[in-house]
Structures are given as structure tokens and as C-alpha cells.
Amino acid sequence: METSAATLPKPLVLLPGFTRNEAANITIYCHDRTFKSVDVIDDASGEPLFKVESKGATSFSWRRKISSGTTGTNLFELRHGGFAMKNEWTVEDVDGKRICTVKHVSGMAARNRSMLDAVVHGESSADDVGNTVEIRPRDRGALTTAVLWNGQELAMVTNTEANDVTSLEKKGLDRTVWKASINAGVDVSLVSLSGVAML
Numbered sequence: 001m002e003t004s005a006a007t008l009p010k011p012l013v014l015l016p017g018f019t020r021n022e023a024a025n026i027t028i029y030c031h032d033r034t035f036k037s038v039d040v041i042d043d044a045s046g047e048p049l050f051k052v053e054s055k056g057a058t059s060f061s062w063r064r065k066i067s068s069g070t071t072g073t074n075l076f077e078l079r080h081g082g083f084a085m086k087n088e089w090t091v092e093d094v095d096g097k098r099i100c101t102v103k104h105v106s107g108m109a110a111r112n113r114s115m116l117d118a119v120v121h122g123e124s125s126a127d128d129v130g131n132t133v134e135i136r137p138r139d140r141g142a143l144t145t146a147v148l149w150n151g152q153e154l155a156m157v158t159n160t161e162a163n164d165v166t167s168l169e170k171k172g173l174d175r176t177v178w179k180a181s182i183n184a185g186v187d188v189s190l191v192s193l194s195g196v197a198m199l
Contacts (some may be wrong), residue, residue, distance in 0.1 A: 012131065012149055014091070014100055014120055015075060016136050016188040017070060026177040028157075032168065050075070050192050064196065069180050071163035075189070078102075078196060079144040086098065089197055093129045101199045102135075104145075116197060120190070147194050157192040 013019060038052035048069025062080035067073055071186040074094055081087035091100035097197040098121055105115040116135040119128055128149065139145040157175065161177035168175060182191050 001003075012120055012133070012190065013187045014193060015187065015189040019185065019187045020182075021184055023184045024182040024186075024188055026180045026192065028180065030178075031174050032177045033175050035062070038064075038196060040069065040124070040195070049188065052078075052196055054072070064191075070186065075194075078193070085099045087105070091193065100193065102193070114145065116194075118190075118194060118197070133194065135191065135197070147191055153183065154186045155180050155194070157195050 019059040026040045026049060027043055029041070031039070035052070035054050037054075039048055040050040040052070041047070051067050051069050051072070052064050053067070054064040064078040064115065064141050066075050066078065069074060071153070076094065076099065077092050079090045088101055088103035090098055093099050093100065099119050100118055102116055102118045105117055106142045111169075113129050114135070114137045118133040118135060120131045120133065121128055122131065128134065132149075133154070134146075134148040137149060138146055141159075143159045145157045146153055146156065156179055157180045159176060160179050161174065163173040163175055165173065178195050180191055180195055182188060
């Protein structure tokens with residue numbers, strides 16, 4: 001996908017310091033079936049951006065810790081509201097403050113569990129107005145998904161590998177691999193979160 005600069009009326013930032021002036025391409029590697037280990041890599045440098053760790057399905061909240069891929073510093077946590085797939089995800093910063101909520105779209109669209117809305121929270125609920133990021137599949141299998149804000153495309157995420165086989169580790173395979181093309185001026189951490197919530 002050819003990327004272009006996003007003309008955003010105001011900054012939409014999940015984590016300060018992860019917005020880039022140039023377009024970016026990242027790869028999200030989900031190593032296992034229950035999301036115990038996920039790595040997000042910067043394609044240009046080959047450097048790790050984020051590491052996601054979880055206890056997997058054994059945790060009631062499916063809590064996922066997202067840390068810096070280079071320093072290991074904890075950045076935020078993604079917590080699911082129970083075992084039901086359509087419960088919302090809450091994103092909390094290192095102080096436990098809710099900074100984002102990700103939920104499935106309701107109504108007729110609810111049949112497609114890949115349709116998500118992410119609200120980046122401000123200091124007050126009034127600041128949330130206009131801060132909804134739409135995560136929308138472009139095909140029935142959700143192999144390609146657009147990340148949109150106010151009608152503008154922030155990124156396109158594509159599933160490039162899906163290995164539904166036994167003994168993934170023995171065969172040297174990841175469960176899934178996703179490529180994201182991110183437009184200039186977009187917070188890479190926000191798109192990475194969108195990808196992790198889709199897994």
C-alpha cells in the first residue's frame with residue numbers, strides 16, 4: 001500500500017513519543033495460539049518496537065502487558081472484560097489510568113467480530129468526542145483491515161500468514177503474522193494496539 005501523510009485536525013495519541021513524521025511499516029508476529037507472546041517489529045530498521053506478553057486464556061481478563069521492544073519498559077496493559085469475545089478491552093497506562101477502550105461494533109455489524117471501535121480517552125469524557133478510531137475489515141475473512149479516524153485512513157493492516165497447525169514451535173512457525181502500513185503523522189503505538197486487539 002502506498003502511504004501518505006495524514007492531515008489530522010488534532011493529534012490523536014495513545015502514547016507520547018510514537019508519532020512519526022514519515023510513513024512506517026511494521027510487522028506483528030503472534031507466536032502462539034493464546035497470545036502469550038507477540039512481537040511488533042519496525043520493518044525499516046528490523047528493531048523491535050513492542051513486546052506483548054500474556055498468560056493467555058488462563059487469565060480471566062486475558063491481560064496483555066505491552067512493553068518497549070528495546071528497553072523492556074512497561075508501556076501499557078490491555079485487559080479484556082471476561083471470557084466472552086465481544087466484551088470490551090480496556091487499555092491502562094502504567095499508573096492504572098484508562099487511556100483507551102476497544103469494543104466490538106454493535107447491531108447488524110456485530111456478526112463480524114473484526115469490526116471494532118477504539119476510543120482514545122482524554123482528561124474528561126468530553127474530550128472523548130471525536131476520538132473514536134474505526135477498525136474495519138475490507139473483506140469477509142478480515143485479511144485486510146483499515147484503521148480510520150474521522151474518515152481518514154491511518155493505516156492498513158494485512159494478515160500475511162496464518163498457520164493453523166500443531167507443533168508451531170517445532171516447525172518454526174508463528175500462529176499469525178500481520179503487516180501494517182502506517183501513514184505519516186500517525187501514532188505507531190495506536191496502530192499496534194489496533195493490531196493486537198484484532199488478533
